[in-house]
Amino acid sequence: MPTSHELFLEASKIIPGGVNSPVRACRSVGCEPLFIASAKGSKVTTVEGKEYIDFVESWGPMLLGHCHPEVSSALHTAVDLGTSYGAPCPNEVVLAKLILEAMPNMEMVRMVNSGTEATMSALRLARACTKRNKLIKFEGCYHGHADAFLASAGSGVATLSIPGTPGVPDVVVADTLLAAYNDLDAVKAHFEKNPKDIAAIIVEPMAGNMGLVKPAKGFLEGLRELCTKYGALLIFDEVITGFRLDFGGAQKRYNVKPDLTTLGKIIGGGLPVGAYAGKREYMSQIAPSGNVYQAGTLSGNPLAMAAGIATLNVLKKSDYNALESRVKRFCEELTAAFKANGITAFINSEASMFTIFFEGIEPQNFSDVKKASTEIYSKFYQHMRNEGILLAPSAFEVAMVSFAHSEADFEKTLQAASRFKI
Structure with a gap:
């Protein structure tokens, strides 16, 4: 099977920007897109066979995880x-x-x-x-x-x-x-x-x-x-x-x-x-x-x-409160990991969603959001992708968690984030 890079080159000749929805092009995070071959539970697998913990969840709807x-x-x-x-x-x-x-x-x-x-x-x-x-x-x-x-x-x-x-x-x-x-x-x-x-x-x-x-x-x-x-x-x-x-x-x-x-x-x-x-x-x-x-x-x-x-x-029949508690605890641990590395970040979370605002404040509106560093987010996205963690390729999107995400998924994500340095 062709690689993601090869597929993107081919797609760019026949599909505007090489993608069928603009954010997928990953331009704002300085990468080429990954082409996904399959998905299961909390993970997606690329055409190269590499597995990623997925915090995009098809931009939200896969609350039960993939292929429930x-x-x-x-x-x-x-x-x-x-x-x-x-x-x-x-x-x-x-x-x-x-x-x-x-x-x-x-x-x-x-x-x-x-x-x-x-x-x-x-x-x-x-x-x-x-x-x-x-x-x-x-x-x-x-x-x-x-x-x-x-x-x-x-x-x-x-x-x-x-x-x-x-x-x-x-x-x-x-x-x-x-x-x-x-x-x-x-x-x-x-x-x-x-x-x-x-x-x-x-x-x-x-x-x-x-x-x-x-x-x-x-x-x-x-x-x-x-x-x-x-x-x-x-x-x-x-x-x-x-x-x-x-x-x-x-x-x-x-x-x-x-x-x-x-x-x-x-x-x-x-x-x-x-x-x-x-x-x-x-x-x-x-x-x-x-x-x-x-x-x-x-x-x-x-x-x-x-x-x-x-x-x-x-x-x-799902326990929304339990999932929210897990996400809240994860965000607190993620904030602590950033702080330990001297990185300023405000993480806003609600239910099964969160957003990291690097060098940002708790936002009340779009003007506040734009004060956060998209440059640091871009570097963080690249780092986490190299670590096998897939985030939204945009600082203006929300990270999504599913009922399929395990404690092992959270722990691997935290360990990866703890290795991020600016």
Whole structure:
């Protein structure tokens, strides 16, 4: 089999940048990408046969680890029944019920094929329901690559330092109003200036696309109050946090009720899937029960539905508190290892996620995040990769831990980190 380097050279001739999603190119960390041949549990194996402890977890959805036996079994069964129908299948109903039972703030759910589809569909619905056009989003938060969301987006846009929104008409982002994450006063100012024009606020209830940034006390509650006061809809983008931060999502953990919620690939066990959901009065306006059009040939795909059902049934019985305690202890030990080597780092963690901010402070917003050293992160990424530990190839992403990560995995990672010197 060709090596990762050989595959990347070949891919670069026929695929833009040699990758099918920009951050994978590893440019910001000074490396070429690794090509993965297989994955199992907490580990991935490259085409060269080298095994890595995986803290990317397909960017979040593999909370059970790779190839969980119950998920794999469900998929094998589903494949034999057909891979795509373009018609309803029984498991769509089963998965929809599981999602709504886990997140009772929602009353109806529509399956789509990605987080981007979910967020752009939720925005269209919010605009239709309110008969308004403007949107408030937060600097550094990424909600997929639909045009309206690419103003000051985090994730790969921040990683690659792409200026503005090339290819997006000015008139499209003119209705996107920006505020700093955790800055409730800025949101109030937008509403006071545009009291009858704002359709929605979209927010990552815990930011994960500029690194892990927690909501300040009262921030989410304040957004809820402002939306209610001015007649706008509150959209929680739970593509990352849904079923990972808590089985009931961030809305359960923080006890704040959004009007609409978007979900990502975790509801399909990592397969291409997404969903948007919310109150019946809004969701019933989606075609064919209403006039807001949204469609997808592969929506409700039988493979994704089967994998999602298996995933949520296992997660329902999983000990989230125990995993969070393990991650918290690991982050404390990792901080101590850095300190012993004279390295300044703040590690922000929540549930099964963490981000290392080298020479940084506890961040409240994207401006704080950008004060951390991306240069040191790049060196750390390279060091850990050489040690057999795979982190996200971007300082603006979150490290993900799964239920499959063992104490031996944590210990090997800590030992590797303790050998890092600046």
